[in-house]
Amino acid sequence: MSSPTRDDGFRHWWRVRLKHIRLKSRSPSRRSGNKQETLETQNSDSQPSAAGLLLSTQTDDAVPDTDPDPEGAQARTDETSHQVNPNQTHIPNPSIHVELVDNVSPDLWSAAYREAVESLGKDIDIAILKGRNVAELFRQLGEINDEATQESAFLKGVRFLESIQVPLGKFKMALDLATPLTSLDPAVSTVFGMVRGVTAVAITLSTADEDFAKQIAAMLEQIAYIDDCDTLGQKVDKKDIHKALVLVYKKLLEFYSAAYEILSRRGASVIVGLILDNSDLPEIVQDFLRQADTLRKLVQKATLEIVEDIKTMLYDQEIGRWLGSSAMRQQSQYHAYLQDLRAAEACEFLVRYRNFINWYSASNSQHLALLGEMGSGKTVAMGFLVDELRRRSEKQIPQDKVCFYYCQNGGPDQAVQILSCLILSLLEQLPGLKKRFYGWYKQAQASGNFEPATDTKKLREFLQRLLEAIDRQVFFVIDGLDECDRTSRGVILKCLGILSQKISRLKVLLSFRPHDEILGQAEGMPQLQLGCAxxxxxxxxxxxxxxxxxxxxxxxxxxxxxxxxxxxxxxxxxxxxxxxxxxxxxxxxxxxxxxxxxQVPVPTQLSALYTMLLSRCTSNEPENEHLARKALAILAIARRPLSILELAWAVAMGTAPPEVTTVAALSDWVDHQRLISLIHPFIARLNFGDLKKRQVRLIHQSVRAFVIEQVADQPQTQASSASTDRVTLNRRTESLEGLLLEICINYLQLDEIGTTAIFPEEQVAMEALPRDVDLFNDDDLQPNDALNCSWEDLEHGMARYDPADRGFGEFFVYASCHWIHHFGAVTNSSLPSLASIESLCQAGSTRLDNWVQQNCRPDCAIQPRFEFDSSLYDPLSITSLYGSEAMLRGILEKSEFGKDKFLPNPLIGAATQILQWGDFPRLKILLESKHGHQLHNLDFFRLIIKRWSAFATQFKDWDQVFDHVDYVLDISVREQWAGKLLSLAAGAGCMPIVRRLVMRAQQNTELKEQLMRELSCDELRQNALRAAVQGGDLDLISFGK
Structure with a gap:
């Protein structure tokens, strides 16, 4: 032991020295000459900077502190340190040329450590990071023994820390307490090595004083947070953590540097005592603790953020699994598709509707419905309104929340999907509610409801609690509610009704087709109409x-x-x-x-859509599909819109079994509600308050084209050509004409229609009396006024009748008025049987009279619109007027005109009707038939001349009628009535026949002689005719028409 005087001087010297080191660590100034000499002695050739040592790929682990040849170890270390990597980077130093190596570990600890070393620059002795000096330091640590117990100072430090209840075993340290110094990295040029070195030194020096030991213990505990800087293993770009870590490393380097100076200058036995009199090292520890505490708080903050993110991810994962997040993604994708599809200008008018303005501005919960037929653009319009609501919300504080759902494909559990998507949408927009919802869901599961997401009542309860938890306006937009099945639709409307009663700031916007059932459920709801413009x-x-x-x-x-x-x-x-x-x-x-x-065909996609809708509406049930296809076929070919009851009776007639032969029996087969429910997507909006209103029609010509196209799918009408081929199209259309014709004929042959007169005799007599005539009023309707009025206007206010009240059912009017139109449209394959036509048109029958009387009263006004005397008609005359040419030839060929079903002279009767109402070419069909001889007489031509003389028929092309003179010329000569025909024509002024006879007489001597004999009198006209016949000079004939 040194003397006290000597020790005091030594302590004073170290106190000054440590203070000098502290000041230099905080100043960018260069170190003293002595320090510079120390650096130079470490490497006389070139001195790498501390940063260079950090970045180098060399590892001083190759030099163990137990190497028997310290100088050899130093030589190997120096040799390794001078090896240059090809990828090295050169960083200039004001006084020293340094070569840096690029292939550095990119981890955040190394980056912060490098910055800490570089920030200290010349204020840290680079030499202490070299392997030889570190090894010497560790050797000295190992030599610091207690003089009494010969125990290692390090182990003594461990025991001392444990004695003051410092739980070293619980600290996360880069050091093995059992063999601390033999496992140490002798170089501190890496983060790991520096931290281990500081740990070992700190434990060794902790025996200086109990207070200092406690500071060391706190320091060791804080060092553990260095390992946590990656925040639960996530590589994140946290600049605040990086800066704090740099400061912590600087303090550790200062501690290490100061400890190195103490341990390397004097004998180890007096080191511990010196620390007590020197306040700098404890001050460094205190600075470190402050910086480390900052780092700890930042790491804890970042860790907490990540933990919260993890919790949020777990919430998202669980909630998405419960409620079906994939459906929500599909909704968002579909909405984006609609944004690209729409023309905003075509939707902007909706927000100008008074109903929309009132709905949007209302302070309480409101519902609004957008109505439109299939294909009218409801879905695109709803997408526009969703974006419009969002756009308006962006300018508000607090912002409204908009949740939407597009019902694209009908199916089971639609209600569950809708409610789930609304909840998910709300949670995504207000993520703070996720934890609360998670708790509710888990609570519901704990109470025994293991799948709350499949329970519509529970989902509605969740939705209500979410809405109650927020204080802002929420919009629910649901498109295509009619796509849902009846059960799901009812559940959704009920849920929305309950929510609207309990949540004052909920606005609901629905869209659907105007189907009676939905309209009934949404009664009283304000509406927006998407019509045709x-x-x-x-x-x-x-x-x-x-x-x-x-x-x-x-x-x-x-x-x-x-x-x-x-x-x-x-x-x-x-x-x-x-x-x-x-x-x-x-x-x-x-x-x-x-x-x-x-000739626009039905696009394949549209046809597929219609097929899918038909399958959905009929539930893929064969009988339903048969009824729906029958109804659509009738509507596709009908001559006018039908009433709901007319269509239902027509379908019933087309599907009833053969034993149904009365109107009363057929009424039992009529089910208009079922029928309309099967076809409602394909028909225009209906007013179910008036079942007799003629309103049922297809929504678009593409539906009609689809129905006609589907006829080709029937085995008997398979077509080899394209659907746009005119012949194929005509054949399909004719097939539908035949279908409705058969329904009409079968209906008109029901028993009641053949036995009960539609008008009793007394009513017919009253009908003959003048009605509403004011003999003293000159303002009666003039003929010119009548020409400018429709029949509906003319018949307004007239007395009417209802055939159904007479027991004729609801389809009698259409069948009576329009069966003849379908009759004329069929040619070969769809021709009705002759027996059915003969029965329907039997001369003098009540059945014939009933439908004829109705035919001239299409709107059931008592007064007929035109003359139609049933007594003048029979099957042949009706067919001559209204049937196709094929049907006319068939009845002429196969019917027996001698039966009581025909008039006594059916061909003359038919010719009369043709000459008055029909097509003149049909006369030739009559003449060329096997019964044509009945027209080869003077009476036939007398009839022609009579009809020609009538004013109403002179606009027709009579030449084709007069040409029939050539057809019977030989017969007229043979039967000696040619001259009478000339006299008859001349007397009526019928110049066309006269001219034909005169011209033919020039080539036919027998005819000329017969005509001359007929013209034997001395009248002026007869003389002129005789001269014309004799010389063939038509100019001599100057009379007639």
Whole structure:
């Protein structure tokens, strides 16, 4: 032991020295000359900087502190330190040339350590980080023994720390307490080595004083947070942690440097005592603790953020699994698709509706419905309204929340999907509610409801609690509610009703087709209507053309926009698919484009959509599908819109078994509610308050084309050509005509219609009396006024009747008025049986009279619109007027005119009707038939001349009638009535017949002689005729017409 005087001087010297080191560690100034000499003695050739040592790939682990040849170890270390990596980076130093190596560990600890070393610069003795000096330091640590016990100072430090209850075993240290010094890295040029060195030194020096030992213990505990800087193993870019870690490393380096100075200058036996009199080293420890505490707080903060992120991820994962996050993603993707599809200009009018303005501005909970037919663009419009609500919300504080759902495909559990998506949407917009919802869900599971996400009542309860937990306006937008099945639809409407009663700031917007059942459930709800508007159609078409047909020539583009806009009739989905079909076909020239637009086929996608809808509405049940297809076929070919009851009775007639032969029996088969539910997507909006109103029609011509196209799927109408082929199209259409014709004929043959007169005799007598005539009023309707009025206007206020009240059912009016139109449209395969026509049109029958009386009263006004005397008609005359030529030839060929079903002279009767009402070419069919001889007489031509003389028929082309003179010329000569025909024609002034006879007489001597004999009198006209016949000079004939 040294003397006290000597020790005091030594202590004073070390106190000054440590203070000098502390000041230099905080100042960028260069160290003293003595320090510079120390650095130079470590490497006389070139001195690497501390940063260079950190970045080097050399490892001093190769030099163990137990190497028997310390000088050899130092030589190997120096040799390794001078090896240059090809990828090294050179960083200039003001006084020393340093070579840096690039292939450095990229971890955050090394980066912070490097910055700490570089920030200290010349204020730290680089030599103490060299392997030889570190090894010497560790050797000295091992030699510091207690003089009494010869115990290692390090182990003594361990025991001392444990004695003051410092739990070293619980600290996360880079040091093995059992063999601390033999496992130490003798170089501190890496983070790991430096931290281990500081730990060993700190434990060794901790025996100086109990207070100092406690500071050391706190220091060792804080060192553990260095390992946690990656925040639970996540590589994150946290600049605040990096800066704090740099400061911690600087303090550790200062501690290490100061400890090195103490341990390397004097004997180890007096080191511990010196620390008590020197306040700098404890001050360094205190600085370290402050910086380490900052680092700890930052790490804890970042860790807490990550833990919260992990919890949020777990919440998201669990909630997404419960509620079906994939469905939510599909909804978002579909909404984005609609954004690209829409023409905003075609939707902007919706927000100007008074109902929308009132709904949006209301202070309480409100519902609003957007109604439109299938294909009218409801879904695109709803997407527009979603974005419009979001746009308005961006300018508000607090912002409204908008949750939406598109019902794209009907199916089971739609209610569950809708409620789940609304909850998910709300949670995504307000993530602070996730933890609360998670707790509710777990609580529900704990109470025995293991799958709350499948329970609509529980989902509604969750949704209500979420809405009650927030204080801002929420919009629920649900599109296509009619796509849901009846049960799901009812559940959703009920849930929304309950929520609206309990949540004052909930706004609900629904869209659906105007189906009676939904309208009943949504009764009293304000409405927005998506109707048919040419201007809106034009906007939609123009947008579709710009998107898909931008390369079209300008004239072709203009043609497409004009024609498709005219054909759209409010059907946006048809518009879209037709434009896409043009794109697919690649039509560019105006000729093919015009042909395409004249015969627009049903796009394949649209046909698939209609098929899917039909399957959904009929639940894939064969009988339902049969009824629906029958109804759609009737509507596709009907001559006018039908009433709900008319359609139901027609379908019943078309599907009833053969034994149903009375109106009363057929009524039992009528089910209009079921029928409309099966076809409601395909028909226009109905007013179910008036079942007799003629309102049932297909929503678009594409539906009619689809129905006609489907006829080809029937085995008997398979077509080998394309659906656009005119012949195929005509055949399919005729098949539908035959279907409805058969229904009409079968209906009119029901028993009551053949036995009960529609008008009793007394009513017929009253009908003959003048009605509503004011003999003293000169303001009665004038003929010219009548020409400008419709029949509906003329019949307004007239007395009416209802055939159903007479026991004729609801389809009697249509069948009576329009069966003849379908009768004329069928040719070969769809022709009705002759027996059915003969029964329906039997001369003098009540059945014939009933439908004829109704035919001239299509709107059931008592006063008929035109003359139609049933006593003048029989099967042949009706067929001559209304049947196809094929049917006329068939009845002429196969019917027996001698039966009581026909008039006594059926051909004359038929010819009379043709000459008055029909097509003149049909006379030739009569003349050429096997019964044509009945017209080869003077009476037939007398009939022709009589009808020709009538004013009403002179506008017709009579030449084709007069040409029949040539057909019977030989017969007239043979039967000696040619001259009488000439006299008859001349007397009526019928010049066309006279001229034909005169001209033919020039080539036929027998005819000339017969005509001359007929003209034997001396009248002026007869003389002129005789001269004309004799010389063939038609100019001599100057009379007649």
């Amino acid at each position: 040419f201007s809106r159609d034009s906007v939609i078409v123009r947008k579709a053309v710009e998107t898909h047909l931008s390369c079209l020539p300008k004239d072709v583009e203009a043609l497409v926009i004009e024609k498709v806009s005219q054909l759209a009739k409010g059907n946006a989905i048809w518009t879209k698919m037709v434009i896409e079909l043009i794109q697919t076909r690649g039509i560019m020239a105006i000729g093919p484009m015009r042909l395409f637009l004249d």
